[in-house]
Amino acid sequence: MVEEEDKETKEDEEPKRGKKSESDDAKTKPKISIKKWIIIGVGVLFLVGGSYAVWKFLLAGKFTGKSEPQTEEIEHKAAKTKGEEFGTLYQMTPFIVNLFGKEGRRYLKATIELEVESDYIKEQLTQRTPQLRDAILMLLTSKSFEDISRPDGKLRLKNELILRINQILPGSGIRALYFTEFIVQ
Numbered sequence: 001m002v003e004e005e006d007k008e009t010k011e012d013e014e015p016k017r018g019k020k021s022e023s024d025d026a027k028t029k030p031k032i033s034i035k036k037w038i039i040i041g042v043g044v045l046f047l048v049g050g051s052y053a054v055w056k057f058l059l060a061g062k063f064t065g066k067s068e069p070q071t072e073e074i075e076h077k078a079a080k081t082k083g084e085e086f087g088t089l090y091q092m093t094p095f096i097v098n099l100f101g102k103e104g105r106r107y108l109k110a111t112i113e114l115e116v117e118s119d120y121i122k123e124q125l126t127q128r129t130p131q132l133r134d135a136i137l138m139l140l141t142s143k144s145f146e147d148i149s150r151p152d153g154k155l156r157l158k159n160e161l162i163l164r165i166n167q168i169l170p171g172s173g174i175r176a177l178y179f180t181e182f183i184v185q
Contacts, residue, residue: 090125099144101145109183111181117173135168139160
Protein backbone atom coordinates (compact mmCIF):
# COMPACT_ATOMS: atom_id res chain seq x y z
CA MET A 1 0.00 0.00 0.00
CA VAL A 2 2.77 2.34 0.69
CA GLU A 3 4.02 1.69 -2.78
CA GLU A 4 0.64 2.50 -4.25
CA GLU A 5 0.48 5.78 -2.36
CA ASP A 6 3.97 6.68 -3.55
CA LYS A 7 2.94 6.01 -7.15
CA GLU A 8 -0.13 8.17 -6.81
CA THR A 9 1.81 11.08 -5.34
CA LYS A 10 4.42 10.73 -8.07
CA GLU A 11 1.71 10.75 -10.74
CA ASP A 12 0.18 13.84 -9.17
CA GLU A 13 3.54 15.63 -9.10
CA GLU A 14 4.49 14.79 -12.71
CA PRO A 15 1.68 16.78 -14.31
CA LYS A 16 2.59 19.73 -12.13
CA ARG A 17 6.24 19.57 -13.18
CA GLY A 18 5.48 18.92 -16.83
CA LYS A 19 3.16 21.89 -17.19
CA LYS A 20 4.93 25.18 -17.68
CA SER A 21 3.11 28.39 -17.52
CA GLU A 22 3.34 31.01 -20.30
CA SER A 23 5.16 33.40 -17.98
CA ASP A 24 7.92 30.80 -17.50
CA ASP A 25 8.39 30.60 -21.31
CA ALA A 26 8.73 34.34 -21.59
CA LYS A 27 11.34 34.42 -18.86
CA THR A 28 13.51 31.74 -20.43
CA LYS A 29 13.59 33.24 -23.98
CA PRO A 30 16.72 35.33 -24.55
CA LYS A 31 16.03 39.04 -25.00
CA ILE A 32 18.24 41.38 -27.00
CA SER A 33 19.11 44.17 -24.67
CA ILE A 34 18.96 47.86 -25.49
CA LYS A 35 22.76 48.04 -25.34
CA LYS A 36 23.05 45.51 -28.15
CA TRP A 37 20.64 47.52 -30.33
CA ILE A 38 22.63 50.69 -29.68
CA ILE A 39 25.89 48.95 -30.60
CA ILE A 40 24.34 47.59 -33.79
CA GLY A 41 22.98 51.06 -34.68
CA VAL A 42 26.34 52.75 -34.11
CA GLY A 43 28.05 50.09 -36.23
CA VAL A 44 25.62 50.66 -39.08
CA LEU A 45 26.15 54.43 -38.83
CA PHE A 46 29.93 54.01 -39.04
CA LEU A 47 29.58 51.71 -42.02
CA VAL A 48 27.29 54.13 -43.87
CA GLY A 49 29.42 57.15 -42.94
CA GLY A 50 32.65 55.45 -44.00
CA SER A 51 31.13 54.40 -47.32
CA TYR A 52 29.95 57.95 -47.97
CA ALA A 53 33.37 59.39 -47.12
CA VAL A 54 35.13 56.99 -49.52
CA TRP A 55 32.69 57.85 -52.28
CA LYS A 56 32.85 61.61 -51.65
CA PHE A 57 36.60 62.02 -51.39
CA LEU A 58 37.97 59.26 -53.59
CA LEU A 59 35.43 58.21 -56.18
CA ALA A 60 33.07 61.14 -56.81
CA GLY A 61 35.24 62.90 -59.39
CA LYS A 62 35.79 59.71 -61.37
CA PHE A 63 32.09 59.05 -61.89
CA THR A 64 30.87 62.59 -62.45
CA GLY A 65 33.52 63.41 -65.05
CA LYS A 66 34.40 66.68 -63.34
CA SER A 67 37.96 67.84 -63.36
CA GLU A 68 39.57 70.42 -61.16
CA PRO A 69 39.12 73.95 -62.58
CA GLN A 70 42.63 74.78 -61.42
CA THR A 71 44.05 71.95 -63.51
CA GLU A 72 42.17 73.11 -66.61
CA GLU A 73 43.42 76.66 -66.11
CA ILE A 74 47.03 75.49 -65.80
CA GLU A 75 46.72 73.29 -68.89
CA HIS A 76 45.34 76.28 -70.78
CA LYS A 77 48.26 78.46 -69.65
CA ALA A 78 50.75 75.76 -70.64
CA ALA A 79 49.26 75.51 -74.14
CA LYS A 80 49.22 79.30 -74.44
CA THR A 81 52.87 79.74 -73.43
CA LYS A 82 54.14 76.72 -75.37
CA GLY A 83 55.69 78.70 -78.20
CA GLU A 84 56.81 81.69 -76.12
CA GLU A 85 60.32 82.33 -74.86
CA PHE A 86 61.17 81.96 -71.22
CA GLY A 87 61.45 85.08 -69.14
CA THR A 88 64.14 86.07 -66.69
CA LEU A 89 64.27 84.05 -63.45
CA TYR A 90 64.41 85.72 -60.05
CA GLN A 91 65.32 83.48 -57.12
CA MET A 92 64.02 84.31 -53.65
CA THR A 93 65.62 83.20 -50.42
CA PRO A 94 63.92 80.15 -48.83
CA PHE A 95 60.81 80.51 -46.69
CA ILE A 96 60.48 78.49 -43.49
CA VAL A 97 57.05 78.78 -41.86
CA ASN A 98 54.76 77.04 -39.38
CA LEU A 99 51.71 75.71 -41.14
CA PHE A 100 48.27 76.56 -39.83
CA GLY A 101 46.79 73.91 -37.57
CA LYS A 102 45.82 72.96 -34.06
CA GLU A 103 49.09 71.29 -33.25
CA GLY A 104 51.45 73.88 -34.74
CA ARG A 105 54.02 71.16 -35.34
CA ARG A 106 54.14 71.18 -39.15
CA TYR A 107 56.76 73.23 -40.94
CA LEU A 108 57.11 74.17 -44.57
CA LYS A 109 60.36 75.05 -46.27
CA ALA A 110 59.82 76.44 -49.75
CA THR A 111 62.22 77.99 -52.20
CA ILE A 112 60.54 80.01 -54.93
CA GLU A 113 61.80 81.20 -58.29
CA LEU A 114 59.77 83.70 -60.28
CA GLU A 115 59.72 83.99 -64.04
CA VAL A 116 59.42 87.69 -64.88
CA GLU A 117 58.70 89.44 -68.16
CA SER A 118 61.45 92.04 -68.08
CA ASP A 119 64.50 93.32 -66.26
CA TYR A 120 62.42 96.24 -65.00
CA ILE A 121 60.16 93.82 -63.11
CA LYS A 122 63.25 92.08 -61.76
CA GLU A 123 64.47 95.44 -60.39
CA GLN A 124 61.04 96.02 -58.84
CA LEU A 125 61.24 92.61 -57.15
CA THR A 126 64.61 93.54 -55.66
CA GLN A 127 63.32 96.90 -54.40
CA ARG A 128 60.11 95.46 -52.95
CA THR A 129 61.58 92.36 -51.33
CA PRO A 130 60.24 93.13 -47.82
CA GLN A 131 56.66 93.61 -49.10
CA LEU A 132 56.89 90.47 -51.22
CA ARG A 133 58.29 88.33 -48.43
CA ASP A 134 55.60 89.59 -46.04
CA ALA A 135 52.80 88.82 -48.50
CA ILE A 136 54.21 85.36 -49.23
CA LEU A 137 54.76 84.55 -45.54
CA MET A 138 51.21 85.60 -44.66
CA LEU A 139 49.78 83.37 -47.38
CA LEU A 140 51.98 80.37 -46.52
CA THR A 141 51.18 80.52 -42.80
CA SER A 142 47.44 80.58 -43.56
CA LYS A 143 47.69 77.16 -45.21
CA SER A 144 47.29 73.86 -43.38
CA PHE A 145 49.04 70.59 -44.19
CA GLU A 146 45.82 69.29 -45.76
CA ASP A 147 45.67 72.33 -48.05
CA ILE A 148 49.11 71.75 -49.59
CA SER A 149 49.69 68.02 -49.23
CA ARG A 150 48.06 67.08 -52.56
CA PRO A 151 49.21 68.18 -56.03
CA ASP A 152 46.04 70.19 -56.69
CA GLY A 153 46.64 72.04 -53.42
CA LYS A 154 50.15 72.97 -54.52
CA LEU A 155 48.82 74.23 -57.86
CA ARG A 156 46.21 76.33 -56.06
CA LEU A 157 48.95 77.74 -53.81
CA LYS A 158 51.05 78.63 -56.88
CA ASN A 159 48.13 80.53 -58.42
CA GLU A 160 47.40 82.37 -55.18
CA LEU A 161 51.06 83.36 -54.83
CA ILE A 162 51.20 84.67 -58.40
CA LEU A 163 48.06 86.76 -57.80
CA ARG A 164 49.39 88.10 -54.51
CA ILE A 165 52.80 89.02 -55.99
CA ASN A 166 51.23 90.66 -59.06
CA GLN A 167 49.14 92.85 -56.76
CA ILE A 168 52.34 94.29 -55.28
CA LEU A 169 54.18 94.78 -58.57
CA PRO A 170 53.27 97.33 -61.23
CA GLY A 171 51.33 95.49 -63.94
CA SER A 172 51.29 91.72 -64.08
CA GLY A 173 54.99 91.05 -64.42
CA ILE A 174 55.09 87.47 -63.10
CA ARG A 175 54.68 84.87 -65.83
CA ALA A 176 55.16 81.80 -63.69
CA LEU A 177 56.20 80.66 -60.24
CA TYR A 178 58.34 77.61 -59.61
CA PHE A 179 58.87 75.74 -56.36
CA THR A 180 62.48 74.60 -56.47
CA GLU A 181 62.26 73.22 -52.95
CA PHE A 182 59.08 72.20 -51.10
CA ILE A 183 59.56 70.32 -47.85
CA VAL A 184 56.87 69.70 -45.23
CA GLN A 185 57.91 68.27 -41.89
